[in-house]
Amino acid sequence: MPNQLPEPAGDGLVFPESPGEFKLYDTSILELESEWGVHNAHDPGIIKTDQGYYVFSTDVRVGGEPVPGVMVRKSTDLIHWEWVQYALPGIPQVAMEWANASNLWAPDVVKADGKYRMYYSASSFGSRQSLIGLQTSASIEGPWTDEGVVLATREEDALNAIDANVLTDAGGRMWMVYGSFFGGIHITELDRKSGKPKQEGFGQLLAIRDPATEDGAVEGPYIVYNEQFKKYYLFVSYDSLFEDYNVRVARSDSITGPYTDAQGRDMKDSRHFPQHEVGVKVLGGYRFGQDPGWIAPGHNSVLNNDGTYYMVHHARGGQDKRWPYLHIRKILWTGDGWPVVSPERYAGETEQNIPPALIPGLWERLLHDPAVDGQVEPQPLEIHEHGGLTGAYGAGKWTFDGQRTLTLVWNDIPKGEGRFEKVQLLPAWDWEEKRQTLVFTGLNEAGISSWGKKSSSS
Structure with missing residues (x-):
């Protein structure tokens, strides 16, 4: 399957398989209720x-x-x-x-x-x-x-x-x-x-x-x-x-x-x-x-x-x-x-322990800021191999509990305003790019929901 994340040998991590084609905005089925799905x-x-x-x-x-x-x-x-x-x-x-x-x-x-x-x-x-x-x-x-x-x-x-x-x-x-x-x-x-x-x-x-x-x-x-x-x-x-x-x-x-x-x-x-x-x-x-x-x-x-x-x-x-x-x-x-x-629609994924080697790389990250009306735009996030972060909020650091929980801390955000967040990792199906990927979801210390998706260019 093209562009999917590699599965490290022997770790047992299972990504969901392709759910098949779901055609959107399909005018050919406007009168066919049996095809609405x-x-x-x-x-x-x-x-x-x-x-x-x-x-x-x-x-x-x-x-x-x-x-x-x-x-x-x-x-x-x-x-x-x-x-x-x-x-x-x-x-x-x-x-x-x-x-x-x-x-x-x-x-x-x-x-x-x-x-x-x-x-x-x-x-x-x-x-x-x-x-x-x-x-x-x-x-x-x-x-x-x-x-x-x-x-x-x-x-x-x-x-x-x-x-x-x-x-x-x-x-x-x-x-x-x-x-x-x-x-x-x-x-x-x-x-x-x-x-x-x-x-x-x-x-x-x-x-x-x-x-x-x-x-x-x-x-x-x-x-x-x-x-x-x-x-x-x-x-x-x-x-x-x-x-x-x-x-x-x-x-x-x-x-x-x-x-x-x-x-x-x-x-x-x-x-x-x-x-x-x-x-x-x-x-x-x-x-x-x-x-x-x-x-x-x-x-x-x-x-x-x-x-x-x-x-x-x-x-x-x-x-x-x-x-x-x-x-x-x-x-x-x-x-x-x-x-x-989850940032992605369900495709059969299950919660599993995530190999630490899969975490570093390029991600798309977004916050469901309650002050923002309409669509939230993604921002780039790079998770570095040795515990560093860089992204829209500047620099920071990350730690991992060895199972599913990733902790992000941003250097330049005041305490209590979103400097610290805990998110959970999940193997998922990327419906936008039709591939397997990792996502995360969680809350920051201000109670704002944070999403991430690992990029195909990682």
């Missing part, structure tokens, strides 16, 4: 079943009007995705009457008491007249039975009933976190038998930004519990869906919060200035090399696959942002319990 995927919610992995997503379509009914895809490897069908024959009557929706948004599917429950959203852009509805089925591929309204909001309400994520906490209680754009993110406890709220009202506030504008949006919540760290992690998406969407994360000891970021800032603190600093930005728009890259990645779900975690999200093509695609990324965890995501 990762195309036309938006707001993806993932579930693992005995039949494989399924993603349910918002009804969208490049080059035409979407068909309402909730898109369903499946995979056996989290890499190659097969179109299944629309889950529903259209918009449920109760949703049509309440929200007058033209498509269905942001479905989330869970299994409880032997049945699958699909929570879907019905609304229209910019409206608070919204509804979260429930459908149930004995089979992941349906047919689905309408179970009515879970939660509804009116135009005069302060918040918006969309983007539901349903989960069970460490004690066995069931919850729904929801809410987008208007009024922040809320959580309410569900009755396990019915799958609907135990109490009237909208529940408890978890996160909010002010004012509610495209530049101040917080939406698409998803909570996952990590047993190792005994923490709940709240993922949300910030900013404009079409331009500078990005994923933030905060954590809590309790499912109902408070959720704080790596600097201790509360996700409910709408008075913090500047507001873009609140929440750890783990993913935003980016590009490597001369590749067009990706714009506005966001609205993620998380798969806990027997203790290995993956982020599932959509992203818009940097060449033409009308095209949304399904992305799967491996989540790694810092030593102090923060999730960070």
Whole structure:
């Protein structure tokens, strides 16, 4: 395979193989739903079943009007995705009457008491007249039975009933976190038998930004519990869906919060200035090399696959942002319990000890600076053989723990402002250059996500 990193003899390091050709911006399949694969995927919610992995997503379509009914895809490897069908024959009557929706948004599917429950959203852009509805089925591929309204909001309400994520906490209680754009993110406890709220009202506030504008949006919540760290992690998406969407994360000891970021800032603190600093930005728009890259990645779900975690999200093509695609990324965890995501889409890689000889060379490095809107540009980084660094931040030094953790220290950055960062190395597939490579991901001391990819010219 051309341009791949050499594998030192006898070290046992395994790089992922080529996942095959994934053609982007393919106008030949605009009317061929069976060929969409990762195309036309938006707001993806993932579930693992005995039949494989399924993603349910918002009804969208490049080059035409979407068909309402909730898109369903499946995979056996989290890499190659097969179109299944629309889950529903259209918009449920109760949703049509309440929200007058033209498509269905942001479905989330869970299994409880032997049945699958699909929570879907019905609304229209910019409206608070919204509804979260429930459908149930004995089979992941349906047919689905309408179970009515879970939660509804009116135009005069302060918040918006969309983007539901349903989960069970460490004690066995069931919850729904929801809410987008208007009024922040809320959580309410569900009755396990019915799958609907135990109490009237909208529940408890978890996160909010002010004012509610495209530049101040917080939406698409998803909570996952990590047993190792005994923490709940709240993922949300910030900013404009079409331009500078990005994923933030905060954590809590309790499912109902408070959720704080790596600097201790509360996700409910709408008075913090500047507001873009609140929440750890783990993913935003980016590009490597001369590749067009990706714009506005966001609205993620998380798969806990027997203790290995993956982020599932959509992203818009940097060449033409009308095209949304399904992305799967491996989540790694810092030593102090923060999730960070791979710079490359998943291609079957596994966490392994990295031979030190593979680290020195030329890299592309980028920071997901929360102050930067849109795409982040890469900067050159050279890791020298005898512990030195040179790059956009001048000179520094590096150390390696002999397994997977690389520590970078920059000489001329003040302490506390990003001088020090710990990143984890991972063998990966370079989707931009179609080769095997090494990547790293981690956080610096300011709580900013740092990515690196070893260059083909190393």
